[in-house]
Amino acid sequence: MNISASRVIALVNQKGGVGKSTTAVNLGAALAVLGQSVLVIDDDPQGNTTTGLGVEKSTIGASVYDVLMGRVHIAEALRATEIERLQLVPATISLAGAEIELVSELSRETRLREALGSLTDAYDYIVIDSPPSLGLLTINALVAANEAMIPVQAEYYALEGLSQLTHVINRVREALNPGLHVSGVLVTMYDGRTRLAVEVLAELERYFPQQIFKTQIPRNVRLSEAPSFGKPVILFDPKSRGAQAYMSLAREMLELASVHA
Numbered sequence: 001m002n003i004s005a006s007r008v009i010a011l012v013n014q015k016g017g018v019g020k021s022t023t024a025v026n027l028g029a030a031l032a033v034l035g036q037s038v039l040v041i042d043d044d045p046q047g048n049t050t051t052g053l054g055v056e057k058s059t060i061g062a063s064v065y066d067v068l069m070g071r072v073h074i075a076e077a078l079r080a081t082e083i084e085r086l087q088l089v090p091a092t093i094s095l096a097g098a099e100i101e102l103v104s105e106l107s108r109e110t111r112l113r114e115a116l117g118s119l120t121d122a123y124d125y126i127v128i129d130s131p132p133s134l135g136l137l138t139i140n141a142l143v144a145a146n147e148a149m150i151p152v153q154a155e156y157y158a159l160e161g162l163s164q165l166t167h168v169i170n171r172v173r174e175a176l177n178p179g180l181h182v183s184g185v186l187v188t189m190y191d192g193r194t195r196l197a198v199e200v201l202a203e204l205e206r207y208f209p210q211q212i213f214k215t216q217i218p219r220n221v222r223l224s225e226a227p228s229f230g231k232p233v234i235l236f237d238p239k240s241r242g243a244q245a246y247m248s249l250a251r252e253m254l255e256l257a258s259v260h261a
């Protein structure tokens with residue numbers, strides 16, 4: 001195994017608003033702050049990760065759309081961010097068209113993986129945000145990745161849709177990407193004072209034994225404020241519980257990596 005190749009993590013959950021983009025921005029930033037070289041790819045036409053990392057939509061030239069359509073080399077779409085060692089491939093709303101345009105194209109599921117190519121060797125971590133659907137953009141993220149990370153909001157309907165998601169991950173593994181595995185379920189917007197959140201966590205542990213990250217992301221208003229300043233929370237309010245939680249998630253991932261190495 002080539003240990004210099006990066007870990008490519010797809011953040012997936014077809015349920016909207018569970019913290020995929022917040023995690024792409026803040027986990028990416030936390031890993032970079034800890035000295036890792038990180039590429040974040042915004043594979044969602046909503047572009048929340050792009051905004052959250054401070055890239056103005058009006059300044060975007062080449063985006064992930066052009067990369068998927070084979071119009072530019074991915075290197076031309078790279079953008080620097082305020083954090084050293086953290087780069088971004090931005091998304092614009094034009095990506096919404098890709099889902100339809102790709103349908104008739106060859107190798108439509110493997111576009112992102114092919115585009116990444118040897119670039120994976122240039123980073124320690126590549127983190128891919130995906131939209132709230134199980135369409136071609138999410139499939140491209142899963143095919144390009146070697147691990148799927150599933151953010152789950154600790155609330156009543158949290159488990160709804162997870163069996164369908166697991167099914168899609170299994171299908172992608174069988175058909176296109178034998179190395180893909182679920183690296184973990186990340187519990188987001190967690191409030192341990194409520195009985196419901198505790199119950200949901202227990203239920204998730206039954207459903208995904210040994211696959212829940214020890215770190216939970218608490219509900220923290222600084223996490224929801226930071227994107228409007230175009231900053232990861234670690235720059236916006238480093239002492240906040242949200243910033244500390246994403247730092248601890250990043251440390252947990254690095255520790256797990258060193259155990260497995």
Ligand SMILES: Nc1ncnc2c1ncn2[C@@H]1O[C@H](COP(=O)(O)OP(=O)(O)OP(=O)(O)O)[C@@H](O)[C@H]1O
Nearest residue numbers: 016017018019020021022132189218219220223224
């Ligand atoms: N831990 C948290 N505490 C407080 N607010 C949060 C937290 N995580 C995310 N949010 C807020 O919740 C909303 C949804 O989060 P986010 O955009 O990350 O979810 P998503 O899964 O990417 O959504 P979508 O599926 O629409 O892309 C955002 O307004 C975000 O700022």
Ligand SMILES: [Mg+2]
Nearest residue numbers: 020021044048
């Ligand atoms: Mg999102």
